[in-house]
Every structure is written in C-alpha cells, then in structure tokens.
Amino acid sequence: MLDAHSQNRLDELFDSMNEANKSFLGYPFAKDFNYEGLLRFMKLTGNNLGDPFTPGTYRVSSKEFECEVVEFFAHLFRAPFDDFWGYVTNGGTEGNIYGMYLGREMYPNGIAYFSRDTHYSVSKAVRLLGLSHSLVRSQPSGEICYEHLAEVAARAKNRAAIVVANIGTTMKEGKDNVRRIRETLVDAGIKDIYIHSDAALCGPYAPFLAAKPAFDFGDGADSITLSGHKFLGAPMPCGVVLARRQNVQRVLQRIDYIGAADTTLSGSRSAQTPIILWYAIRSLGVDGIKEAFARCERLAGEVVDELDSIDVSAWRNPEALTVVFPPVEDSIKSKWQLATQDVSHLVVTPGTTKRQLDMLIQAITKSRRLSPRQVTATA
Ligand SMILES: Cc1ncc(COP(=O)(O)O)c(C=O)c1O
Incomplete structure (x- = not known):
C-alpha cells in the first residue's frame, strides 16, 4: 500500500503522461490501441x-x-x-x-x-x-x-x-x-x-x-x-x-x-x-492494417495541403505518413513534441486526430502572423 505522498506522485505522473499523450505528433507512436x-x-x-x-x-x-x-x-x-x-x-x-x-x-x-x-x-x-x-x-x-x-x-x-x-x-x-x-x-x-x-x-x-x-x-x-x-x-x-x-x-x-x-x-x-x-x-488482421494505413495516409495528405495553403512549404514522400516542414518555433516544437533537425516533422499514426493536426496548424499560422517569414523545406 502506498503512503499518501507516493500515491499523489503516482497520480500526478499519470496525469502528466496522459496529457503528453494528447499532444504528441512528432514521434511515430500509435495511440488508439486498447489492450484492456x-x-x-x-x-x-x-x-x-x-x-x-x-x-x-x-x-x-x-x-x-x-x-x-x-x-x-x-x-x-x-x-x-x-x-x-x-x-x-x-x-x-x-x-x-x-x-x-x-x-x-x-x-x-x-x-x-x-x-x-x-x-x-x-x-x-x-x-x-x-x-x-x-x-x-x-x-x-x-x-x-x-x-x-x-x-x-x-x-x-x-x-x-x-x-x-x-x-x-x-x-x-x-x-x-x-x-x-x-x-x-x-x-x-x-x-x-x-x-x-x-x-x-x-x-x-x-x-x-x-x-x-x-x-x-x-x-x-x-x-x-x-x-x-x-x-x-x-x-x-x-x-x-x-x-x-x-x-x-x-x-x-x-x-x-x-x-x-x-x-x-x-x-x-x-x-x-x-x-x-x-x-x-x-484483432486488426491484414485488412485492419490496410485500413489504419489508409486513414493515416489521407490525414497526412490533408496536412500537407493545409500547410501549403498557409504558405508553409510542407511535403512528404510518396505514400508516407511523415510530413516534413521548415523548423517551427520552440514553443510549438515543445507543445507538440515535434522532432526537429534541419527540418521539423510530424508523423500521422493510428490515433492521431484531425483535431490535433488542426490545432498544430492553427499554432503555426499564429506564429507566422507574429513573425511572418517564407521558409522552405526542400525535398
Ligand atoms: C528508422 C528507425 N530505426 C530504428 C528506430 C529505433 O526504434 P526503437 O525506438 O523502437 O528502438 C527508429 C526510431 O525512431 C527509427 O526511426
């Protein structure tokens, strides 16, 4: 049995991992599994x-x-x-x-x-x-x-x-x-x-x-x-x-x-x-894997189009779930846990939602309004 302090720390850890799971776009980890x-x-x-x-x-x-x-x-x-x-x-x-x-x-x-x-x-x-x-x-x-x-x-x-x-x-x-x-x-x-x-x-x-x-x-x-x-x-x-x-x-x-x-x-x-x-x-079978991939790929394609529409030159390789774009500012990188080297990227995996992607795009739009610049990530 844990003492109250330890229990509290455990609860806080759960809340913080749970929260971090919700704003997680930069590393490829599926989130919609259910192994209950x-x-x-x-x-x-x-x-x-x-x-x-x-x-x-x-x-x-x-x-x-x-x-x-x-x-x-x-x-x-x-x-x-x-x-x-x-x-x-x-x-x-x-x-x-x-x-x-x-x-x-x-x-x-x-x-x-x-x-x-x-x-x-x-x-x-x-x-x-x-x-x-x-x-x-x-x-x-x-x-x-x-x-x-x-x-x-x-x-x-x-x-x-x-x-x-x-x-x-x-x-x-x-x-x-x-x-x-x-x-x-x-x-x-x-x-x-x-x-x-x-x-x-x-x-x-x-x-x-x-x-x-x-x-x-x-x-x-x-x-x-x-x-x-x-x-x-x-x-x-x-x-x-x-x-x-x-x-x-x-x-x-x-x-x-x-x-x-x-x-x-x-x-x-x-x-x-x-x-x-x-x-x-x-539980997925081959058909389930194909369907999960098709959903992710469609979303990845939409993200590229939407980023392009706000003049962020995003791209992805054919049939890829990884969307590459110019490095984003630190606050966005840290909130959405975006891996960044010479470019930033996000990876659409099972469980990535349109709402998360929209929120990221909104954040990028806002940051560009505050510091407008035309940047290019080359393919
Ligand atoms: C291409 C590639 N290989 C290997 C790894 C390492 O995989 P893991 O994190 O499962 O050890 C990664 C992780 O991101 C990767 O992107």
Missing part, C-alpha cells in the same frame, strides 16, 4: 527466456504466441518458408543491433554502409560490434544516394559489405531500395553482401503500399526489423526482428541452465509484448 482484454496478464510473471522456437525448462512464457507473431511477419515479408527465424525484441534498436550482429558474424572483416539519414541506433551497433563503417550521402528525399554508395564501396572491393537499408528514414520516411543496393555493390565488385532492412515504422504497412518498396526477403534482405509500438501500437516499446535461420545458427549456443538455445540478444525477455503484438495482429 489483456489486463489479467499484468498479474502474472512471465519471461520468454531464450530462443522462441525451442521450448525450455522455463515455461512461464508466451513463446507460442511469439512464434505466431514472427510467422505473421515472415509471411508478409516473403521469408523463405524453410529458412526464417525471428523474435520479439525490445524495439527497433535491438532489431538493428541484432541484424548487424548477424552480418558481422558472417563477415567479421566487413564494412558497414548506411546513409546519413539512418537512425542513430545503427551507429551504436557499429560501435558495439567494433565494425568499420562508411557513411553514404542521402538524396534530399532521405533515400540513400546509390552513386555515392558505388563510389565508397569501390574503394574497398575486397571486403564484405554489411548494409543497413532504411525502409522509412527517421526524419523523412525516405525508402532505400534493397535490390538497387545489392546491384550497386555487385557492380562495384563486392562479392560478400549482407543487407539488413530497418523498417521500424513502415514494416507493418510497407507490404501493402501501391508502390511497394523493395525491402523484404524476396527483394534480397537478410534480416528485417520493425517496431511494434510505432504503427501497430503498444503501451511499451517492442519490435520484431526476422532473419534467415541458417545465419542465426552461427550465433546459437545451447544453455543447460535454461534448457534452451540462446539466440537472442537479451537473456530475460518480455512475455507481455509478444502477447500484445499477437493481439494487435489478430
């Missing part, structure tokens, strides 16, 4: 220790559901039916580190290539794994510059390439083309190539885009990561990483203590997040 049907699991301990596909001594787990989540995405991402593997991670970062870990285990002397627009988790993976790396220029859309990739790769023909392709860059949702990356590297004379697709945001909907990006196993990716909390929605961070099973065999160790194979980065792993993701994919 799962509340009873909060009364149980649970731990998906070790490999999801091998049973262990430890049975207080949701591994069966975790495998179904992995299988769902393996199917969507055209993984070879007899050579895929995966697990539910803590989020996109863990998936990126894992993908690059497999790449490094295959090619210990490999060089990591990724574009400047790549998420900072990839630089972290490079440091952790002790990889050499080569930063590649990006196009204004955020997509990797293939000509520059060819140029830098040609300088190290004798070394393997471990590439991170962005299927939705963090700031602009630019999408790299895995097929073109592989062709570029082959043309540059590189024989050994490992490609990891970072589909943190777009993973759940990328397979359904009208202009489907070349990002999955069928397109030549060796591993793929997605975040669960970004588009599908979860009250805590989570994600999925998928890889080719034969590559995972290299890192597998049999651990007597848990009676299972150790293939994952974390030892103890959440049993709750696989249940949440399972619930999300079972």
Whole structure:
C-alpha cells in the first residue's frame, strides 16, 4: 500500500503522461490501441527466456504466441518458408543491433554502409560490434544516394559489405531500395553482401503500399526489423526482428541452465509484448492494417495541403505518413513534441486526430502572423 505522498506522485505522473499523450505528433507512436482484454496478464510473471522456437525448462512464457507473431511477419515479408527465424525484441534498436550482429558474424572483416539519414541506433551497433563503417550521402528525399554508395564501396572491393537499408528514414520516411543496393555493390565488385532492412515504422504497412518498396526477403534482405509500438501500437516499446535461420545458427549456443538455445540478444525477455503484438495482429488482421494505413495516409495528405495553403512549404514522400516542414518555433516544437533537425516533422499514426493536426496548424499560422517569414523545406 502506498503512503499518501507516493500515491499523489503516482497520480500526478499519470496525469502528466496522459496529457503528453494528447499532444504528441512528432514521434511515430500509435495511440488508439486498447489492450484492456489483456489486463489479467499484468498479474502474472512471465519471461520468454531464450530462443522462441525451442521450448525450455522455463515455461512461464508466451513463446507460442511469439512464434505466431514472427510467422505473421515472415509471411508478409516473403521469408523463405524453410529458412526464417525471428523474435520479439525490445524495439527497433535491438532489431538493428541484432541484424548487424548477424552480418558481422558472417563477415567479421566487413564494412558497414548506411546513409546519413539512418537512425542513430545503427551507429551504436557499429560501435558495439567494433565494425568499420562508411557513411553514404542521402538524396534530399532521405533515400540513400546509390552513386555515392558505388563510389565508397569501390574503394574497398575486397571486403564484405554489411548494409543497413532504411525502409522509412527517421526524419523523412525516405525508402532505400534493397535490390538497387545489392546491384550497386555487385557492380562495384563486392562479392560478400549482407543487407539488413530497418523498417521500424513502415514494416507493418510497407507490404501493402501501391508502390511497394523493395525491402523484404524476396527483394534480397537478410534480416528485417520493425517496431511494434510505432504503427501497430503498444503501451511499451517492442519490435520484431526476422532473419534467415541458417545465419542465426552461427550465433546459437545451447544453455543447460535454461534448457534452451540462446539466440537472442537479451537473456530475460518480455512475455507481455509478444502477447500484445499477437493481439494487435489478430484483432486488426491484414485488412485492419490496410485500413489504419489508409486513414493515416489521407490525414497526412490533408496536412500537407493545409500547410501549403498557409504558405508553409510542407511535403512528404510518396505514400508516407511523415510530413516534413521548415523548423517551427520552440514553443510549438515543445507543445507538440515535434522532432526537429534541419527540418521539423510530424508523423500521422493510428490515433492521431484531425483535431490535433488542426490545432498544430492553427499554432503555426499564429506564429507566422507574429513573425511572418517564407521558409522552405526542400525535398
Ligand atoms: C528508422 C528507425 N530505426 C530504428 C528506430 C529505433 O526504434 P526503437 O525506438 O523502437 O528502438 C527508429 C526510431 O525512431 C527509427 O526511426
């Protein structure tokens, strides 16, 4: 039982997180999920220790559901039916580190290539794994510059390439083309190539885009990561990483203590997040994901038009949920939690409302009236 002071602090924390959830446009986190049907699991301990596909001594787990989540995405991402593997991670970062870990285990002397627009988790993976790396220029859309990739790769023909392709860059949702990356590297004379697709945001909907990006196993990716909390929605961070099973065999160790194979980065792993993701994919299904995407995309298109109508040069990549515009003033950035670098952006995710977007547009309109300026965010 909490004392009155602690209870009060807890109530205040709830109110402030609840309030912050309502004015949240700059980072891609879905907000309209409802997992009340799962509340009873909060009364149980649970731990998906070790490999999801091998049973262990430890049975207080949701591994069966975790495998179904992995299988769902393996199917969507055209993984070879007899050579895929995966697990539910803590989020996109863990998936990126894992993908690059497999790449490094295959090619210990490999060089990591990724574009400047790549998420900072990839630089972290490079440091952790002790990889050499080569930063590649990006196009204004955020997509990797293939000509520059060819140029830098040609300088190290004798070394393997471990590439991170962005299927939705963090700031602009630019999408790299895995097929073109592989062709570029082959043309540059590189024989050994490992490609990891970072589909943190777009993973759940990328397979359904009208202009489907070349990002999955069928397109030549060796591993793929997605975040669960970004588009599908979860009250805590989570994600999925998928890889080719034969590559995972290299890192597998049999651990007597848990009676299972150790293939994952974390030892103890959440049993709750696989249940949440399972619930999300079972209740939404493919049609629900498509509908949620269509709603978000329509809203993102409207925001671009409305910002343009007040002379703010906003833009988005084709079929993207991320709207890019010139940096906004600090008070707006802080109220709406807008990620800002050389540009600001907002991301329309399930649960983003027209009313929130209207309020943001009103705030931008007002700030421009007070300090009129014509600014341009270039695509
Ligand atoms: C492209 C990209 N990759 C990876 C990540 C990291 O994902 P997470 O926050 O789930 O660790 C992000 C997060 O914004 C991202 O935008």
